[in-house]
Amino acid sequence: MARFDISDCAHAAIGATTADADTFFDLGMMYSTGRSVPVDYVTAHKWFNLAAANGNKEAIRLRREIAAEMTADEIAAAQRAARDWMRTDKPTARAAA
Numbered sequence: 001m002a003r004f005d006i007s008d009c010a011h012a013a014i015g016a017t018t019a020d021a022d023t024f025f026d027l028g029m030m031y032s033t034g035r036s037v038p039v040d041y042v043t044a045h046k047w048f049n050l051a052a053a054n055g056n057k058e059a060i061r062l063r064r065e066i067a068a069e070m071t072a073d074e075i076a077a078a079q080r081a082a083r084d085w086m087r088t089d090k091p092t093a094r095a096a097a
Contacts, residue, residue: 024051025059032066041066045078050085 028047031040044066051059067075 021051021054021056021059024048024054025056028059028062032062041070042074042078042081045070045075046081046085049078049082053082053086 024047028044028051030037031044045063048059048063
């Protein structure tokens with residue numbers, strides 16, 4: 001299995017052929033656990049949201065778990081970030097949503 005390291009996933013470009021639910025889920029796990037990046041629930045929620053929108057059932061559960069630790073404003077920011085990402089960054093995410 002291929003492995004890639006990204007120092008700042010929020011600004012990383014994921015090619016259209018690799019933007020899938022598993023990639024989004026892995027990014028959510030990175031940010032929710034602080035694996036190679038600082039813990040950031042807003043960013044984790046965004047990636048779990050994108051994973052869920054692309055069919056990952058586990059992302060739905062984990063998104064709900066971290067949402068319990070977030071404020072309403074943080075959840076809203078994560079949802080905006082996911083919508084913005086889908087709208088502006090990746091045609092793959094738009095087609096799957």
